[in-house]
Amino acid sequence: MTEAGRHKGFSTPFAPEDADLSRCVHCGLCLQSCPTYIELGLETESPRGRLYLMKGISKGRIEPTAGVLAHLDLCLQCRNCEAVCPSGVPFGRIMEDARADTVAAHHAPFSWRVRIFFLRAFILRPWLLRTLVSILRIVDRSGLRALGSRVPLTGLRNLFCLLPQVRGRPFKKTGVLATPEATPQRRVAFFSGCVMPLLHGRVHEATIRVLARNGCWVVAPPEQTCCGALFSHSGDRATAVKLAKRNLDAFVADEFDVVIVNSAGCGAALKEYPHLFHDDPNYSEKAQRFSALVRDISEFLVELDPLSSAEAITATVTYQDSCHLGHAQGVREQPRQLLRSIPGVQFVEMDNADRCCGSAGIYNLTQPEMSGQLLEGKIRAVKETDADIIATSNPGCILQLETGLRRERLRGRVMHVVELLDEAYSR
Numbered sequence: 001m002t003e004a005g006r007h008k009g010f011s012t013p014f015a016p017e018d019a020d021l022s023r024c025v026h027c028g029l030c031l032q033s034c035p036t037y038i039e040l041g042l043e044t045e046s047p048r049g050r051l052y053l054m055k056g057i058s059k060g061r062i063e064p065t066a067g068v069l070a071h072l073d074l075c076l077q078c079r080n081c082e083a084v085c086p087s088g089v090p091f092g093r094i095m096e097d098a099r100a101d102t103v104a105a106h107h108a109p110f111s112w113r114v115r116i117f118f119l120r121a122f123i124l125r126p127w128l129l130r131t132l133v134s135i136l137r138i139v140d141r142s143g144l145r146a147l148g149s150r151v152p153l154t155g156l157r158n159l160f161c162l163l164p165q166v167r168g169r170p171f172k173k174t175g176v177l178a179t180p181e182a183t184p185q186r187r188v189a190f191f192s193g194c195v196m197p198l199l200h201g202r203v204h205e206a207t208i209r210v211l212a213r214n215g216c217w218v219v220a221p222p223e224q225t226c227c228g229a230l231f232s233h234s235g236d237r238a239t240a241v242k243l244a245k246r247n248l249d250a251f252v253a254d255e256f257d258v259v260i261v262n263s264a265g266c267g268a269a270l271k272e273y274p275h276l277f278h279d280d281p282n283y284s285e286k287a288q289r290f291s292a293l294v295r296d297i298s299e300f301l302v303e304l305d306p307l308s309s310a311e312a313i314t315a316t317v318t319y320q321d322s323c324h325l326g327h328a329q330g331v332r333e334q335p336r337q338l339l340r341s342i343p344g345v346q347f348v349e350m351d352n353a354d355r356c357c358g359s360a361g362i363y364n365l366t367q368p369e370m371s372g373q374l375l376e377g378k379i380r381a382v383k384e385t386d387a388d389i390i391a392t393s394n395p396g397c398i399l400q401l402e403t404g405l406r407r408e409r410l411r412g413r414v415m416h417v418v419e420l421l422d423e424a425y426s427r
């Protein structure tokens with residue numbers, strides 16, 4: 001916590017790295033890439049405006065009232081601005097630091113504290129998350145979801161549309177998951193995550209099959225845990241650091257060549273572990289070694305030159321860039337390359353494929369109005385492609401796009417890129 005601003009009767013809760021903040025030259029080139037600015041046209045809801053507010057707060061010129069912090073809260077942390085900024089402003093890091101400092105200085109508004117309470121309650125207690133997913137499974141199997149998504153009351157219908165759909169049985173596997181007969185191409189450590197094995201077990205199964213098919217030896221270290229991304233984004237750095245330490249201890253680097261992730265959000269968090277430990281002598285080097293090995297599944301497969309699938313999938317496919325894959329990790333071409341490599345696939349780009357769909361972790365729950373507006377635009381762009389399948393690379397995007405299809409009562413499947421590849425391999 002800085003002392004600046006005390007003379008004005010308030011304390012400033014945070015001080016993001018001055019060097020980071022000072023990189024902004026106010027050119028405004030990021031504005032037309034910012035989803036909240038595009039929707040609202042307000043400077044306060046733009047990257048430049050938010051940087052101005054954060055700088056003002058850190059210098060004690062602007063009081064961090066709940067109203068001011070609300071502008072930071074409406075940010076999706078999609079990092080589209082970061083990807084286009086010619087000055088290299090690390091917006092994602094600045095925003096995460098600002099939120100973490102605000103929480104650590106006990107300046108967080110009530111809504112932020114409630115969010116952290118629920119995140120800790122569910123993510124740190126796997127049995128509670130499992131119970132929730134079991135309830136969702138019952139909703140699916142009993143036909144309640146189908147019924148609910150047709151009721152004439154818009155509010156109730158939207159609520160049912162928002163309920164995540166469970167894909168496949170929970171993925172509980174740990175230890176060695178695939179052993180090729182020949183010398184393995186690569187020794188892979190698989191990162192499983194917290195929500196994904198429960199909600200999207202089918203995507204994990206597909207990932208393991210695709211890796212095995214491409215001659216990899218695969219192990220899932222049993223002590224691994226949540227990557228901590230949702231906590232970092234919400235300002236709960238203490239929990240994010242605790243989880244990151246558990247992961248760094250669980251993955252022993254000399255046993256494998258690469259760490260594979262199939263969730264864009266987790267992948268970005270794992271690659272950015274060194275930032276969490278830059279001043280921790282015990283974990284700093286470990287974090288750097290670990291992060292250097294992390295690869296998204298599509299990034300890895302393209303490096304490996306994957307087997308081509310023998311059978312065709314005759315479908316029109318479009319691709320939604322997951323923000324934390326495209327903007328945060330710079331992985332844009334590889335998923336497209338994999339999709340185009342599947343025989344029979346007619347690949348069509350949608351307009352603004354790299355614009356956030358409004359999922360953004362738990363943003364669809366905390367900012368339902370803006371999230372809904374962004375989803376509407378996304379579904380309009382999907383409709384124009386006439387695609388049968390929307391492929392993407394993140395569980396949150398899958399859930400959000402499925403919600404959009406259900407709301408509009410559209411046909412079409414939302415699939416992870418690796419699921420589609422697996423389907424082509426297995427036909």
Ligand code: SF4
Pocket residue numbers: 023024025026027028029030031047048051081084085086087088089
């Ligand atoms: S963040 Fe980058 S692109 Fe946006 S105004 Fe600042 S310097 Fe320009």
Ligand code: SF4
Pocket residue numbers: 033034035036037045046047050074075076077078079080081082091
């Ligand atoms: S992270 Fe996304 S929503 Fe936030 S300011 Fe940048 S572009 Fe806008």
